[in-house]
Amino acid sequence: MTQSNGPVKIDSKAVAQTLLDQYDTFLFDCDGVLWLGTHLLPHIKETLDLLIANGKTLYFVTNNSTKSRAAYAKKFASFGVTVSEDQIFTSGYASALYVRDSLKLQPGKDKVWVFGESGIAEELKLMGFDSLGCNDPRLDQAFDITTSPFITEGLDPSVKCVIAGLDTKVNYHRLAITLQYLQQPDVKFVATNIDSTYPNKGYILPGAGSMINCVAFASGREPAACGKPNPNMLNAIVTAKNLERSKCCMVGDRLNTDIRFGVEGKLGGTLLVLTGIETEKNALDTSGDHPLPKYYADKLGDIYELIN
Amino acid sequence: MTQSNGPVKIDSKAVAQTLLDQYDTFLFDCDGVLWLGTHLLPHIKETLDLLIANGKTLYFVTNNSTKSRAAYAKKFASFGVTVSEDQIFTSGYASALYVRDSLKLQPGKDKVWVFGESGIAEELKLMGFDSLGCNDPRLDQAFDITTSPFITEGLDPSVKCVIAGLDTKVNYHRLAITLQYLQQPDVKFVATNIDSTYPNKGYILPGAGSMINCVAFASGREPAACGKPNPNMLNAIVTAKNLERSKCCMVGDRLNTDIRFGVEGKLGGTLLVLTGIETEKNALDTSGDHPLPKYYADKLGDIYELIN
16 A cells, blocks of 8 residues: 555555554544444444454543543443443543643642533542532522522632533523632633534534633633643543553544644544544545544444455 | 813813713713612712703613613613603614614514524514514523424524524523524624623623624624624614714713724714723723723713702
8 A cells, every 4th residue: 555645545455454553542532433422333333343352442532521431431331332431531531630630729629610511520529629510400590699699608719710611501690600700810711622513413503612702701711721632631641541642543523623633642643534524525625724634434434344 | 171182080060061062962871870780870860850951862872682772761760760762772772773774684574583682572573573582481491402492393494683692591592593593694693782791789790792702603603793882883873863973972981882982983072980890090091992081070970060
């Protein structure tokens, strides 16, 4: 096989074998790569099994912060795929790591205000951080500044950071109290990820970045972002797992997040699959401002189909 | 009295009388100028009566889109101040005027999706426009893409515009459906106003602009803004009331919205009052990127107190 200058399509056994020979670690985005919502894509289980049989190490890297790693492991199990929690990195987990390891907040002492879902609070709890906000049912009440317990009881001075992510329970109460914490200059501001939208059952819905933008604009502050393509997330994985970047391949369905994450993170390889939002035209388009993948495939399952 | 180069403080009978002699029309911002929330400021009624007794015409111009002009007239009445609806311009009314007069949407045929409160929908209705969204109780239900009636029944093809404003009932359902309409390129996008925050009982809360930013970022679109300081609002008032700009004075408590509105709208005068968010230091600060007022006063009621 001759390596061309542009992305190489995985359309023969030889190319698929080259990919396998080149890398010892594969990092996968999940939605759009392994599954679409609740529907596993073709030959995913077989491809993951093939990689494991060939001695590869697999990690799963998602910008979805609504579920914890434990909840993700259960989702894998529901598809009959055995994946342990320590193979999974969510943007909620990456945010909690950032709070502990980069911001140096102290578990058991410093607290975090969560504008987002339980996937963030659960990861914080595992690290020993108390969190406020999130699913607190008092935030489901209509906001009234004279009766909100978060106002009448005063802001908690132990809160040293706001983590903001996708929150499908977003309401004015949550926005207003999040803003009160962000108005305190010593409270740090962390975003799980900045995707403006995400696809769901053929529709484009508001993503974490859109909701975070609301409180960012209101407070006049910019958050530190943790999810793909931010290097914070990759650095956390590389450090935790002691990875050699040149031997890693990032597999994803989005040029601007997954492939950028792999290219800017100086991983040895990137593989774009076309089962998510990108087309073959996009994969080969050199005129955009996004990086190009080293490899691309119609679907991840092609690796299994071509090798066998 | 010698006219200085900087803003002139209204601190003597002579200056107050000069102000009265110079203009025949006064446009007032409301919150922070006439009242703070539900509390009328000192000598407001007496000052307005004095202006009327001197033959002045008064208009009231607010970026608050949550109340209709009719609701505003009731608020004035609750303070014992008689103001008719046609003296009141809200950003919701300005948005409805913009939809009819600038976008040329057709009442009775074209519809508007409202991400905001009843102050917008009521003004649209008075012009003969049907609106969707807004207070529809079905939007208070948790969002589920498979069961939301706004998805299962399909988007309404008669909707030709989205008006977005402050919505204290904001939730994921409202954001998601608003985004579906904004993804249609032929649906126009109008913002009542773009204030990032607003003050309430000593707290700073998320304003219309912050919430609009969420759907603007998600859709990748920028709305046409109607409220102060946008000239759309002043043009609508000047046209509707056949005003001579040089004989008008804008009175407000915010340099960046009210005073900018008057200066950029080429009104004869501007008067900043210090009962809202600005200080005397701000009023005289030439280093900012905001315009300076022609006059300023500790409070609007000083006009009455100085003249009498």
